[in-house]
Amino acid sequence: MTDPAAVAARFALPxxxxxxEPLGRGLINDTWRLVTTEARGVLQRLNGAVFPRPDRIMANLRIVSRHLAAAPIRLPQPIPPVDGGDLVVADGHAWRLLEHLPGITLTALRDLHDAAALGRSLGKLHRGLADLDPGRLHDTLPGFHEMAHYLSQFDRQLTDGPVDAETASLIEFIEARRARALALEETGSPRRVIHGDPKLDNVLFDPRSRTPLAWIDPDTLKPGLWLWDVGDCVRSACGAGGRFRLERALALLGSWWREVRPVLTRAERDWVPEAVWRLPFELGVRFLIDHLAGDRYFKVNYRGENLERARGQFALTAAIERQGGELAREWRRLSAAPGR
Incomplete structure (x- = not known):
């Protein structure tokens, strides 16, 4: 592997x-914290199998960063190579350097205050992006979050041979929910600019006030549905160990709603509870696909880890199903005023 320090020296960081130093727990890219005598940066080697056009990722980041220049939310800015452009190519891999922003990431929400702060921050991001034409951005991941795309991949994997009993039980779980899972993309919700991966550990918080400061990991900025974003944010922040924390989810959703209400459509508003259900189901399908394919997409530490991840997401899906009625009722109460 190319020495990250040698690559780092090719960027214009003073x-x-x-x-x-290795940084974070990302499942796709490799990331390091870069420290010089005068500054800091975040160095990343992009996964070319996932992102075959890294130039388009950087173009999207520049468009969105300029658009959000006056917004009360930040994204990390790219630091160019010394010879210009956005990326350094070394040993066939594309590398980039982003500014190192202050703050900490959280592994879990502490209370309802944290949940509300997270939802408010996602809402501010969405409000800032509401008037940016999604047609200006590249679709860097065609099919990303599209359930029909994943179910097609899933079906192809099932033709490769028999599976064990545990995997078979997860396949049955998927088949029982196939029709429901396809509905979200048929709601008539508008295409907007999305973060694409707004999970809890992609937010930087102030360590004292626990106020969100910035959204990081901008690889998935692209056209899509805000429903995907809010569903994935709730999934990552309000579900763990197969348990769904409904009160925290409602605190997150309520503060998100208060930010986006002026720009949200009725279809988007009405389908929020379904998005909360769909995103963990979708991720479980993706983990299972990768397990069946031989762990080609998500990083694993051992064979079977993606199967365990799929099981965990499906347990969360089932927990949300058990509380689905209350989630829908409370969401209707929170969002009683129409969008537009």
């Missing part, structure tokens, strides 16, 4: 490189 000072001499003194440390390059």
């Amino acid at each position: 000072g001499r490189v003194v440390a390059v």
Whole structure:
């Protein structure tokens, strides 16, 4: 593997490189914290199998960053290579350097205050993006979050041979929910600019006030549905160990709603509870597909880890189903005023 420090020296970050340390727990890209005598940065080697056009990722980031320049929310800015452009190519991999923003990431919400703060921050991001034409952005991941795309992949994997009993039970779980899972993309919700991966550990918080400061991991900025974003945010922040924390989900959704209400359509509003259900189901399908395909997409530490991840997401899906009636009733109460 190319030495990250050698790649780091090719970017226009002032000072001499003194440390390059692994950073984060990302399942797709490889990431390091870069420290020089004068500055810091976040160095990433992009996964070319997932992102075959990294130039388009960087173009989207520049468009969105300029659009949000006056908004009360931040994204990390790219730091160019010394010879220009956005990326350094080394040993067939594309590398980029982003500014290192202050703040901490959370592994879990502490209370309803944290949940409300997270929802408010996602709402501010969406409000800032509401008047940006999604047609200006590249679709860097065709099929991303499209359930028909994943179910097609799933069906192809099932033709490769028999599966064990545990995998078979997860397949049955998917088949029982196939029709429901396809509905979200048929709601008439408008295409908008989305973050695409607004999970809890992609937000930087102030360590004292626990106020969100910035959204990071901008690889999935693209046209899509805000329903995907809000569903995935709730999934990551309000579900763990097969348990769904309804009160935290409602605190998150309520503060998100208060930010986006002036720009949200009625279809988007009405389908929020279904998005909360659909996103963990979708991720479970994706984990199972990758397990059946031999772990080609998500990083794993051992064979079977993607199967365990799928099981966990389906347990969360089932927990949301058990509380689905209350979730829908409380959401109707929160969002009683129409969108537009």
